[in-house]
Amino acid sequence: MREAIFVPLTSYKEMPVKEMKRQAAEFYNKMKNRRTVRDFSGRPVPREIIEHCLLAAGTAPNGANKQPWHFVAVSDPEVKKKIRQEAEKEEREFYNRRAPEDWLEDLQPFGTDENKPFLEKAPYLIGIFAQSYKIDEYGEKEKHYYVKESVGIATGILITALHNAGLATLTHTPSPMGFLNEILGRPSYEKPFLLLVVGYPEEGVKVPDITKKSLEEISTFI
Secondary structure (H helix, E strand, O other): OOOOOOOOOOOOOOOOHHHHHHHHHHHHHHHOOOOOOOOEOOOOOOHHHHHHHHHHHOOOOOHHHOOOEEEEEEOOHHHHHHHHHHHHHHHHHHHHHHOOHHHHHHHHHHOOOOOOOHHHHOOEEEEEEEEOEEEOOOOOEEEOOOHHHHHHHHHHHHHHHHHHOOOEEEEEOOOOOOHHHHHHOOOOOEEEEEEEEEEOEOOOOOOOOOOOOOHHHHOOOO
16 A cells, blocks of 8 residues: 655635635626526637646546546547437437436426437537546556546536636436447446537527526525
């Protein structure tokens, strides 16, 4: 077992409470304007923006620092076309056979169906994979811990970073998503977690008229 090595924390800088309050309020005001969109512009997004947002996602806390995630950023039109074809195949099964009536009823206000043109039109699709384990350079299996929790946190940071950079996103989860391993060339020990659609919103795009729960509804102070 390796001996733990600790170094001084030099990155933390304490702020006056007044400044903390200001920044907390500013961040909330920015994030409350984040909206999921389903109509994307085809305008290209500089790769450097995606790279920095992925690096931000990679800072997420995770079990035993195993960093059990892998992100595949797709801009190739042919690959996006293949993903759309396979995703819509699964979505047709979902909407026409698999989904219970109450689920379809809950989805109705959002106007979703099995057609997913955004998978081709958006400039980037990011396939997010969760690694249950990893094969090291010696061919040995390296176990990972709290995988879903870790990848979920990283995904949240990624969505936040993309919004902060001025981009819109859509979380897409066709079920099952095993086709992503084959199309994107990922190993069997990686499980597709989510497909994130990224780009600029289409001009004139409309979003559902919804609200978020209040502080009292989502939290308890004891």
